[in-house]
Amino acid sequence: MKITLFALTACCCVLVCSAAINEVKSGGSKSGDPKGRFLSLPNPNKCASRPKKFQFKGHNYFYSEDVPALAGKRVDWLEARNLCREYCMDAVSLETQDENNLIFKLIQENDVPYIWTSGRLCDFDGCEGRKDLLPKNLNGWFWSANREKVTPTNRNPPGWGYNPWSQTGHKKIAQPDNAEFDINQTSESCLSVLNNVYNDGIAWHDVACYHEKPFVCEDSDELLNYVAATNPGLRL
Numbered sequence: 001m002k003i004t005l006f007a008l009t010a011c012c013c014v015l016v017c018s019a020a021i022n023e024v025k026s027g028g029s030k031s032g033d034p035k036g037r038f039l040s041l042p043n044p045n046k047c048a049s050r051p052k053k054f055q056f057k058g059h060n061y062f063y064s065e066d067v068p069a070l071a072g073k074r075v076d077w078l079e080a081r082n083l084c085r086e087y088c089m090d091a092v093s094l095e096t097q098d099e100n101n102l103i104f105k106l107i108q109e110n111d112v113p114y115i116w117t118s119g120r121l122c123d124f125d126g127c128e129g130r131k132d133l134l135p136k137n138l139n140g141w142f143w144s145a146n147r148e149k150v151t152p153t154n155r156n157p158p159g160w161g162y163n164p165w166s167q168t169g170h171k172k173i174a175q176p177d178n179a180e181f182d183i184n185q186t187s188e189s190c191l192s193v194l195n196n197v198y199n200d201g202i203a204w205h206d207v208a209c210y211h212e213k214p215f216v217c218e219d220s221d222e223l224l225n226y227v228a229a230t231n232p233g234l235r236l
């Protein structure tokens with residue numbers, strides 16, 4: 001069974017294993033993952049019993065602290081994705097204002113300090129030469145769970161009444177500001193929602209991917225379809 005996985009730059013249709021590995025090989029080695037790790041494959045039994053803490057538009061979600069197996073875990077960005085992916089989910093992608101509001105509400109009501117999302121800066125192998133991604137701080141962001149582009153960071157996304165990126169941060173300028181690069185040359189390539197860390201309310205920030213945070217997982221259509229097709233009769 002084949003499913004489709006797109007690198008942001010190249011459209012390829014290959015077996016899920018090799019696609020997942022290729023994606024991380026291209027995205028991993030020079031993308032702030034010095035450990036050279038790969039994306040995890042889904043575990044069919046975990047997919048079937050995945051936590052379904054809340055739903056939105058046909059997708060299930062959970063906050064890692066609400067799941068006994070994950071409570072207390074603070075992990076880097078790739079590990080957050082991988083822990084979600086074992087459940088046929090991925091770190092959350094916030095493509096619409098309604099979905100973003102839902103996650104902001106979860107953060108507010110549970111006094112969550114910050115979470116990882118699937119948001120990623122396309123600054124790894126395969127991203128160079130893409131004029132449409134320049135300048136990177138405005139046009140280089142995408143949701144890695146589904147490769148959908150993020151609206152240019154200095155604009156309200158279409159249909160939104162606000163810009164979800166914080167207008168301040170470490171350098172007292174609008175996000176993304178790649179602030180850590182000035183401190184230790186580590187790029188802020190991953191998208192976190194922070195809860196009032198800079199007295200700025202709940203808002204998006206670019207953050208270096210090695211920081212350890214809790215996370216929100218969201219159903220991955222791609223992984224659910226793959227596991228459904230390769231495990232006939234499994235109830236997902």
Ligand SMILES: [Ca+2]
Pocket residue numbers: 169175176177178179180188205206207
């Ligand atoms: Ca930042």
